[in-house]
Amino acid sequence: MPVLDPDTSAARRAWSIPDTNPIVSRRRFLQASAIGGGSLALTPLLGHLEAFAAPPLKSSDAILVVVMLTGGNDSLNMVVPIGDGHYYDRRPRIALQPNQTLKIDNSVGLHPKLVTTKKRYDMGRVALIRGVGYNPPDFSHFSSMGYWMQGWGGSAQSYPTGWLGRYVDGLPNAATESLYSVTLGTNGVPLHLVGAQSRAAALPLSISDRFGINRSNADDMRLFDGLAALGASGSSGAGPLGDMIARTNTQVMRLTNRIAPAYPANPNNNWFVRQMELVGRLVNRNLGIRVFNVELDGFDTHTDQLTNQAQLMASLDAGIDRLFAVLEPAWTDNVMALTFSEFGRRPEDNDGGGTDHGTAATMMAIGPRVKGGLYGQQPGLADSQLVDYGNLKATVDYRSVYATVMQKWLRADDRQVLGKTYSQLGFVASTP
Amino acid sequence: MAAVGDVAHLLRRAGFGATLPEVQVLAANSLDDIVAGLVDPVIAPDDPRPDFFDSPDVGDWEYEYRLQQWWLDRMATHPKPLQEKMTLFWHGHFCSQNEKVGDMKLMWDQHTLFRHSGMGDFRQLVHDMSLQPAMLLYLDGAYNTAGDANENFARELMELFTLGVGNYTQADIIASARAWTGYNVDDNDRTQFHYYNARHDHGQKTFMGVTQDWNGPDIIDYFLATNATKKAVAAKYIVRKLWTFFAYPDPPQANVDALAQVFLDNDLEIAPVLTALFLHPDFYSDTAKLGLVRTPAEFVAATLKFTGLTADDASPQWFMDDMGQNLFEPPNVAGWKNNGYWLGTSSMWRRADWAAYVAWRIYSHNQQAGATNVVQDAAMSILQGSAPSRYADAVDFILTMFGVFTPSDNTRRQLVAAATRQWNSHGWDERTWWNLVVLVMLSPEYNLS
Numbered sequence: 001m002p003v004l005d006p007d008t009s010a011a012r013r014a015w016s017i018p019d020t021n022p023i024v025s026r027r028r029f030l031q032a033s034a035i036g037g038g039s040l041a042l043t044p045l046l047g048h049l050e051a052f053a054a055p056p057l058k059s060s061d062a063i064l065v066v067v068m069l070t071g072g073n074d075s076l077n078m079v080v081p082i083g084d085g086h087y088y089d090r091r092p093r094i095a096l097q098p099n100q101t102l103k104i105d106n107s108v109g110l111h112p113k114l115v116t117t118k119k120r121y122d123m124g125r126v127a128l129i130r131g132v133g134y135n136p137p138d139f140s141h142f143s144s145m146g147y148w149m150q151g152w153g154g155s156a157q158s159y160p161t162g163w164l165g166r167y168v169d170g171l172p173n174a175a176t177e178s179l180y181s182v183t184l185g186t187n188g189v190p191l192h193l194v195g196a197q198s199r200a201a202a203l204p205l206s207i208s209d210r211f212g213i214n215r216s217n218a219d220d221m222r223l224f225d226g227l228a229a230l231g232a233s234g235s236s237g238a239g240p241l242g243d244m245i246a247r248t249n250t251q252v253m254r255l256t257n258r259i260a261p262a263y264p265a266n267p268n269n270n271w272f273v274r275q276m277e278l279v280g281r282l283v284n285r286n287l288g289i290r291v292f293n294v295e296l297d298g299f300d301t302h303t304d305q306l307t308n309q310a311q312l313m314a315s316l317d318a319g320i321d322r323l324f325a326v327l328e329p330a331w332t333d334n335v336m337a338l339t340f341s342e343f344g345r346r347p348e349d350n351d352g353g354g355t356d357h358g359t360a361a362t363m364m365a366i367g368p369r370v371k372g373g374l375y376g377q378q379p380g381l382a383d384s385q386l387v388d389y390g391n392l393k394a395t396v397d398y399r400s401v402y403a404t405v406m407q408k409w410l411r412a413d414d415r416q417v418l419g420k421t422y423s424q425l426g427f428v429a430s431t432p
Numbered sequence: 433m434a435a436v437g438d439v440a441h442l443l444r445r446a447g448f449g450a451t452l453p454e455v456q457v458l459a460a461n462s463l464d465d466i467v468a469g470l471v472d473p474v475i476a477p478d479d480p481r482p483d484f485f486d487s488p489d490v491g492d493w494e495y496e497y498r499l500q501q502w503w504l505d506r507m508a509t510h511p512k513p514l515q516e517k518m519t520l521f522w523h524g525h526f527c528s529q530n531e532k533v534g535d536m537k538l539m540w541d542q543h544t545l546f547r548h549s550g551m552g553d554f555r556q557l558v559h560d561m562s563l564q565p566a567m568l569l570y571l572d573g574a575y576n577t578a579g580d581a582n583e584n585f586a587r588e589l590m591e592l593f594t595l596g597v598g599n600y601t602q603a604d605i606i607a608s609a610r611a612w613t614g615y616n617v618d619d620n621d622r623t624q625f626h627y628y629n630a631r632h633d634h635g636q637k638t639f640m641g642v643t644q645d646w647n648g649p650d651i652i653d654y655f656l657a658t659n660a661t662k663k664a665v666a667a668k669y670i671v672r673k674l675w676t677f678f679a680y681p682d683p684p685q686a687n688v689d690a691l692a693q694v695f696l697d698n699d700l701e702i703a704p705v706l707t708a709l710f711l712h713p714d715f716y717s718d719t720a721k722l723g724l725v726r727t728p729a730e731f732v733a734a735t736l737k738f739t740g741l742t743a744d745d746a747s748p749q750w751f752m753d754d755m756g757q758n759l760f761e762p763p764n765v766a767g768w769k770n771n772g773y774w775l776g777t778s779s780m781w782r783r784a785d786w787a788a789y790v791a792w793r794i795y796s797h798n799q800q801a802g803a804t805n806v807v808q809d810a811a812m813s814i815l816q817g818s819a820p821s822r823y824a825d826a827v828d829f830i831l832t833m834f835g836v837f838t839p840s841d842n843t844r845r846q847l848v849a850a851a852t853r854q855w856n857s858h859g860w861d862e863r864t865w866w867n868l869v870v871l872v873m874l875s876p877e878y879n880l881s
Contacts, residue, residue, distance in 0.1 A: 188772060188779070219857075222853055249874055
């Protein structure tokens with residue numbers, strides 16, 4: 001795995017990206033080559049044609065909801081290896097006893113707060129993919145998150161793009177359709193949604209009092225039109241960042257009309273549940289969104305993990321349940337949720353009742369078309385099986401999960417998106 | 433004589449913006465003198481802790497928003513803006529989040545350290561911030577004891593605070609975490625640092641190849657003083673971050689090397705680096721002048737300055753979280769990013785919300801008895817005049833009021849078109865300047881630093 005320089009590479013520090021400069025340059029490059037080549041159609045100028053729309057989905061289209069568990073989720077206490085004595089030896093302070101967990105079998109139990117997830121598991125709608133990571137591991141939040149977001153196995157990229165951004169790049173008119181992918185609850189657009197040409201939209205979690213929503217006043221409307229006009233000419237005259245600012249304003253003004261009807265009058269108080277509820281409502285409106293990113297933060301449980309993680313697991317469970325409750329029957333089968341985190345945590349607990357940064361972890365894929373069950377191999381916890389200062393050895397490359405999602409769920413060219421072929425896992429039962 | 437455009441740029445970056453008269457007065461001096469005035473080594477005496485901290489029956493959340501207001505007002509009005517800018521820089525570098533610390537009085541102590549020492553001795557600053565409860569609680573040093581060392585602080589001390597990733601190993605982190613065991617907060621008073629000798633791991637530890645009974649502060653002195661190679665790495669790491677904060681991201685290596693040499697020549701004193709940065713020719717390049725988006729804190733502070741509104745009146749603290757920058761609550765230990773990070777649709781949306789609120793607050797003040805209706809009177813007298821250029825004149829007036837002295841042709845043309853349409857719409861006349869205030873606040877030029 002190549003080491004990325006933290007200060008020159010967006011992949012690193014910037015889980016939440018960046019600087020769209022490279023994207024702008026890329027577009028300019030495409031324009032220049034189109035013009036220079038003469039035979040290619042002109043690429044639209046810097047987004048001034050972006051309408052914040054995407055073609056509506058057909059009933060056969062798949063939707064992916066990516067759930068970021070930020071901070072490094074301790075998946076050993078989420079999907080607990082209750083049959084392994086080493087687990088109890090290494091965690092005198094925070095181990096979950098078998099009878100505390102929601103037992104799947106004699107070797108695995110779910111965190112006690114994952115009540116509805118367990119029900120879904122029992123219905124065969126939850127895949128637990130164990131031992132997912134990469135080797136050798138990187139223990140930095142920022143580096144490791146960068147790798148997960150980039151999800152690239154090809155030769156070095158001159159500037160980083162994300163796995164889902166590259167997926168959207170492959171959709172029709174990706175450079176101009178800004179509503180193929182959206183992120184909720186994050187500031188800026190996270191790297192996994194940044195493509196070479198495509199850029200996700202960041203949506204607010206509530207908009208009742210937001211600028212531009214009420215269009216009943218003519219004086220206000222002239223203001224909104226004036227704002228949209230600032231970015232409509234393609235070039236602001238204030239450099240690439242100025243272009244970006246102006247264009248964002250234009251997009252905000254166009255976006256308001258489209259998304260406003262999806263927002264609930266009384267959003268849920270739980271931040272994560274609110275995101276998932278909004279995902280469901282946006283899907284129901286069929287705005288053409290194929291990829292959603294949501295975030296649940298706070299997993300960096302160096303101390304007092306039992307309390308903190310229990311709250312997070314309760315939110316996660318409630319959010320997933322809310323998503324599928326909100327989805328209208330016509331769309332339920334089109335949605336799959338996929339959790340990920342930058343790493344799991346150290347098997348050994350520490351003196352503060354917490355755990356330090358670790359490595360491989362369990363991912364969850366959830367949805368009516370998921371083929372439920374256990375996937376991958378749980379890395380061993382015996383001394384002889386631990387690597388890199390007492391950590392789990394990954395048994396499944398995270399890009400195998402992505403490759404499966406691409407090929408079996410989104411029906412995209414996984415090799416194109418990931419830069420390399422990875423083995424397929426069997427957790428997708430069927431496509432819509 | 434310095435160029436007006438250069439001085440305006442310098443004051444946006446080393447401070448939070450300047451009015452045209454301020455720029456013109458300063459521009460009569462040489463750039464050397466202006467920079468020397470900004471990078472003033474004389475530190476203003478520490479402020480007493482604001483009174484509201486002493487109010488009984490007030491919750492920590494209220495301390496938080498009131499300190500946010502207090503600081504934003506200070507950014508807007510303080511005669512030493514660079515000191516506030518550096519306080520903001522260190523707040524985004526040696527991050528603590530009050531959400532985890534849970535005590536704004538401890539955040540105040542950290543904030544005061546950054547203000548007082550932010551342009552002084554970097555090594556001492558690292559020592560001091562390491563032992564403050566805000567950091568001990570945020571990165572779990574408070575719970576780091578012999579036998580089960582907690583790696584959180586040890587990792588970020590090197591990865592984010594001083595050296596950068598790739599300049600240490602996991603074994604170094606484990607050794608450092610052991611060295612920092614016992615550096616906790618007082619069991620009976622978590623607002624005080626306390627060293628518990630019995631909780632310190634007195635065993636031999638191998639850190640960066642040296643085996644001895646390391647303690648925490650030794651670790652800092654080792655890579656910021658004893659080991660010249662690591663010290664040089666740290667110098668480059670910090671000056672790169674300063675350049676990125678003040679000029680533009682991804683600087684040429686030559687710029688980093690030049691500033692790092694200044695940093696090392698001055699044994700990691702920060703002020704000389706700032707002087708060199710603000711006098712670097714590349715700092716005045718177009719790349720630099722168009723190279724940074726105003727952060728929400730800068731956007732708010734500039735607006736308070738240009739409108740004369742107080743934070744208590746304009747209430748930016750209720751908007752800034754959604755703009756992406758909630759002061760005293762950085763998003764994680766790596767702090768805030770730059771440029772595109774601020775330009776998500778949802779965060780720009782919130783800037784627009786607040787711009788409309790600011791316009792409304794200006795208008796409300798104009799309605800108060802005895803108020804000097806500076807904005808409204810001037811704008812309306814221009815618009816009600818007969819000059820053919822009256823719409824453009826009104827636009828120029830509002831742009832200048834907000835410190836935008838060189839708008840692009842496109843921006844100015846669009847603003848004039850918007851003003852003309854509104855004035856001739858038979859709508860509400862005052863909405864012409866009102867709308868212009870909002871549009872200028874959302875213009876590309878105003879949202880660049």
